[in-house]
Amino acid sequence: MTPALWKSAANALLEANLQLTRGSFTLDVRLTLAPGEVLALLGPNGSGKSTVLDLLAGLAAPDVGTVTIDGAVLTAPGRFVAPERRAIGLLGQDALLFPHLSARANVAFALRVGDAQLNASLARKEADRWLDRVGLKDFGDSLPRALSGGQQQRVALARALAAGPRVLLLDEPMAALDAETAPFMRQLIREQLAETGTSAIIVTHDIVDAVVLANRVAVLHDGALIDQGTTAEVLAAPRNPFVAALAGVNLVVGTVQNGAIVAPDGRIFWVRPADAGDLDSTGPGAAVFRPASVVVHTEQPRHASPRNVWSARVTAIEPGSGGVRLRTSGDPEVIAELTPAAVADLGLQLGSTVWLSVKATEVSAYRR
Structure with a gap:
């Protein structure tokens, strides 16, 4: 031991x-x-x-x-x-x-x-x-x-x-x-x-x-x-x-603020309505969402419906259980799951700047 x-x-x-x-x-x-x-x-x-x-x-x-x-x-x-x-x-x-x-x-x-x-x-x-x-x-x-x-x-x-x-x-x-x-x-x-x-x-x-x-x-x-x-x-x-x-989920441990979870680096993660009602006062909280729920863009989406949109750098490209796992910068890092064809089509490489988005309905939240 x-x-x-x-x-x-x-x-x-x-x-x-x-x-x-x-x-x-x-x-x-x-x-x-x-x-x-x-x-x-x-x-x-x-x-x-x-x-x-x-x-x-x-x-x-x-x-x-x-x-x-x-x-x-x-x-x-x-x-x-x-x-x-x-x-x-x-x-x-x-x-x-x-x-x-x-x-x-x-x-x-x-x-x-x-x-x-x-x-x-x-x-x-x-x-x-x-x-x-x-x-x-x-x-x-x-x-x-x-x-x-x-x-x-x-x-x-x-x-x-x-x-x-x-x-x-x-x-x-x-x-x-x-x-x-x-x-x-x-x-x-x-x-x-x-x-x-x-x-x-x-x-x-x-x-x-x-x-x-x-x-x-x-x-x-x-x-x-x-x-x-x-x-x-x-x-x-x-x-x-x-x-x-x-750890096959993205876990963001942060602070509850106005029905959302604020990550240590300041990113705000809006959550599904069923959980937002329990986040009406400040305190420690966590957001959880699947890598498959993360959508990867090479340019900032202008008319996307997701409330959670942010930029990051690609820090690793790894084989995943159902395709390719894309690790991105941030505190904490966020993992996206893509098909090999999608990675090739987007032309992603280590160090690439990407825009990530996740629908609030895909993000569960809990008080800590």
């Missing part, structure tokens, strides 16, 4: 040093998590992401290693605290609700058996409060089979947070949701983590989860931590093919 990738912190809430060998697979990972921080754990299938969560939650034990929360030792040689006593919650793709219990009773269960140890009456009242927070105020009496997949995940989130975990582990909680439900659930998780101050680690294959939810990203590959940093840092300079593939 590269020493620079191990960043200990004096104020760390959770620290883990985990080593595990299963057959030909070896996991060797060190992680820290600060109070209130959300860490996105990224990596290809089989890299060890879910294994890390199992070791943190106490569902498995490492061959060698330690897990501590606020200095309290949960895992160490000769010591292993049971999962239910770790103050660590786990929410996965499957809500895993008790099928014979109502939504209210599912949430109340966590309040009765967890640290709160509430009596039945108080647990029911608190469960109703949590169901209201996740938008299910009128579904307290419903059994899981009467709820949609998204509603079940909301109940599961309420149950996980009601237990008052110091750390919440999220194992691809949006993966089983449809395209309409996933954004709502993502925003709900973001809001609830922020409101409760709960630290979290989210395993995901979706870069949008990292952009919307996480303060920091760590990348696993073949059981080893190969990169970590802010989302912008990790995606701006990919260290391996997986991260490069993951």
Whole structure:
């Protein structure tokens, strides 16, 4: 492991040093998590992401290693605290609700058996409060089979947070949701983590989860931590093919201003109307758009409909997954995807000055 990738912190809430060998697979990972921080754990299938969560939650034990929360030792040689006593919650793709219990009773269960140890009456009242927070105020009496997949995940989130975990582990909680439900659930998780101050680690294959939810990203590959940093840092300079593939979007981390995202170099990125309404006050934000959405011109477009138009220089011409990737100057750089024929027709070379345009409807935006 590269020493620079191990960043200990004096104020760390959770620290883990985990080593595990299963057959030909070896996991060797060190992680820290600060109070209130959300860490996105990224990596290809089989890299060890879910294994890390199992070791943190106490569902498995490492061959060698330690897990501590606020200095309290949960895992160490000769010591292993049971999962239910770790103050660590786990929410996965499957809500895993008790099928014979109502939504209210599912949430109340966590309040009765967890640290709160509430009596039945108080647990029911608190469960109703949590169901209201996740938008299910009128579904307290419903059994899981009467709820949609998204509603079940909301109940599961309420149950996980009601237990008052110091750390919440999220194992691809949006993966089983449809395209309409996933954004709502993502925003709900973001809001609830922020409101409760709960630290979290989210395993995901979706870069949008990292952009919307996480303060920091760590990348696993073949059981080893190969990169970590802010989302912008990790995606701006990919260290391996997986991260490069993951960075298959243009990401602009900047400042929210008048319904748009202002890049570090001053470029203004207007965004789709559905997102602009959430950008009504200043603060950190991010814009995301596909390289294929970037149109390349050799002269300034005079009558183009896109609101986002700017000039840049060609800094690299590279092979891409579906054609040619054109890297252009700026902070951050913007990548355009063209066909080989288009590159030849435009006569593009390194150093060429080009004009780029992107329709606002192609740009998604998120608060950071």
